[in-house]
Amino acid sequence: MGYYHLFSKYNFKTIAPAVKISEEVLIKELKAQKSSAFEYLYDNYSAAIYGVIVRIVKSEEVAQEVLHDVFMKAWKNINAYSAEKGRLYTWLVNISRNASIDKLRSKEIKKTGKTDSVSDNVHIIDNANSTEQSIDSIGLEKVLDKLSDELRFVIDQMYFKGYTQTEISEEFDIPLGTVKTRARTAMRTLRELLL
Amino acid sequence: MSKIEAYISSGVIEAFVLGQLNESETKELLQYAEEHEEVRKALDEAEETLFALGQKGSIAPPAQSKNELFADLGLDLESDKADSEQELVHEEIKKETKSFSIYPYLSVAASIVAVIGIVFSVYFYNQWQATESRLSNIIAQNQTMAQQYNVVKNQMEQYAENVEILRQPGIETVPMKGLDIAPDAQAFVHWNKKTNEVFLNAKKMPANEMANQYQLWAIVDGNPVDMGVFDVAGDMTRLLKMKTTGKASAFAVTLEPRGGSENPTMEKMYVIGQI
Numbered sequence: 505m506g507y508y509h510l511f512s513k514y515n516f517k518t519i520a521p522a523v524k525i526s527e528e529v530l531i532k533e534l535k536a537q538k539s540s541a542f543e544y545l546y547d548n549y550s551a552a553i554y555g556v557i558v559r560i561v562k563s564e565e566v567a568q569e570v571l572h573d574v575f576m577k578a579w580k581n582i583n584a585y586s587a588e589k590g591r592l593y594t595w596l597v598n599i600s601r602n603a604s605i606d607k608l609r610s611k612e613i614k615k616t617g618k619t620d621s622v623s624d625n626v627h628i629i630d631n632a633n634s635t636e637q638s639i640d641s642i643g644l645e646k647v648l649d650k651l652s653d654e655l656r657f658v659i660d661q662m663y664f665k666g667y668t669q670t671e672i673s674e675e676f677d678i679p680l681g682t683v684k685t686r687a688r689t690a691m692r693t694l695r696e697l698l699l
Numbered sequence: 700m701s702k703i704e705a706y707i708s709s710g711v712i713e714a715f716v717l718g719q720l721n722e723s724e725t726k727e728l729l730q731y732a733e734e735h736e737e738v739r740k741a742l743d744e745a746e747e748t749l750f751a752l753g754q755k756g757s758i759a760p761p762a763q764s765k766n767e768l769f770a771d772l773g774l775d776l777e778s779d780k781a782d783s784e785q786e787l788v789h790e791e792i793k794k795e796t797k798s799f800s801i802y803p804y805l806s807v808a809a810s811i812v813a814v815i816g817i818v819f820s821v822y823f824y825n826q827w828q829a830t831e832s833r834l835s836n837i838i839a840q841n842q843t844m845a846q847q848y849n850v851v852k853n854q855m856e857q858y859a860e861n862v863e864i865l866r867q868p869g870i871e872t873v874p875m876k877g878l879d880i881a882p883d884a885q886a887f888v889h890w891n892k893k894t895n896e897v898f899l900n901a902k903k904m905p906a907n908e909m910a911n912q913y914q915l916w917a918i919v920d921g922n923p924v925d926m927g928v929f930d931v932a933g934d935m936t937r938l939l940k941m942k943t944t945g946k947a948s949a950f951a952v953t954l955e956p957r958g959g960s961e962n963p964t965m966e967k968m969y970v971i972g973q974i
Binding site for chain 2: 590
């Protein structure tokens with residue numbers, strides 16, 4: 505019975521800035537299928553998740569479908585979640601990436617013929633969104649632009665396109681060791697830029 | 700490089716946070732993380748970075764998406780509930796939130812107050828300085844006026860005394876005119892023939908040096924008689940009381956060594972007046 509329980513009746517959105525509940529407690533409440541815990545999860549993670557989905561599927565309409573599916577799945581499969589999936593966010597963002605790539609690969613999307621590169625679309629999406637959103641997105645772009653081309657490439661392939669390190673190595677003919685080093689260097693650089 | 704460092708550098712953690720490890724690789728990583736603090740730390744940092752990256756790229760989904768999701772799952776939105784209890788709780792939470800966030804506002808307010816305070820301090824310091832200098836001017840003026848008043852008051856008292864003396868019956872005034880040595884010099888003897896008192900008005904005599912003194916003489920039966928010595932210095936409004944004489948045909952003033960002489964030095968005669 506963590507103190508999360510004390511707030512479970514109330515609107516998390518209102519108090520979200522003031523109340524940070526521990527992940528452990530949140531997971532416990534989610535597994536107990538508390539709708540207030542789910543709402544807390546949504547309020548705290550949906551924007552970050554949606555940002556990733558939008559950048560992969562490059563369409564807000566499609567992104568909304570994917571976001572819906574991801575949270576449906578999260579709610580229904582919460583008991584399949586374990587420490588082996590990483591933190592809740594890590595789990596959610598990986599579900600989201602896979603769902604987005606699946607959606608992108610489905611024939612339905614292919615018919616619309618949207619096959620622009622990620623970075624082009626990120627700009628298009630940024631420009632199409634509201635002022636507040638584009639500020640955030642430009643913020644991300646600025647951070648990613650600070651990476652060297654090599655590091656940026658690895659992050660784009662892994663983070664937005666869902667390629668594994670082995671796939672990148674094989675497809676782009678880069679030694680696996682180099683891909684691994686770049687992946688690690690890129691994450692460390694991002695950490696310095698972001699935290 | 701140690702085995703653990705090599706493991707951390709192998710890209711396995713990045714692969715994990717991006718969901719790219721298989722089951723056995725994941726088990727191995729979590730095992731390492733439990734056994735080695737460095738692995739746990741690297742894992743935590745990678746997950747934090749992933750979340751920070753997500754937050755940096757946040758795009759708020761439309762509000763309608765949330766409503767549809769919760770409707771599809773058959774869940775109630777806490778934010779839609781609005782019974783009276785909820786209202787009360789809202790108030791409490793607001794208060795609580797307020798108490799959490801009052802300090803930034805307080806510090807901003809305090810800064811503003813401090814800036815205003817400094818501005819006012821400077822303004823009032825300048826005002827005070829100006830007032831202070833005006834006040835010292837006025838004090839100086841006041842002192843000058845008091846001094847002038849004292850001078851005038853003394854002069855007036857002396858004039859009053861002089862008037863009392865001159866009002867006495869039997870006063871004869873003998874004007875003495877300047878001689879060649881000091882043509883502009885002038886003096887008056889006020890001689891009371893009833894009491895034989897002699898008063899001298901030496902206001903228009905040139906000031907004497909310290910080594911010398913003026914001496915008044917009365918000419919009695921053709922001979923000079925000493926009537927006393929005096930100095931001319933400062934305000935000479937006061938009538939000088941000299942020695943008495945019963946009879947005289949003339950009065951004269953000579954300049955003599957300090958203390959006076961037995962006989963007048965004729966070359967240093969300044970003024971003379973016949974009766």
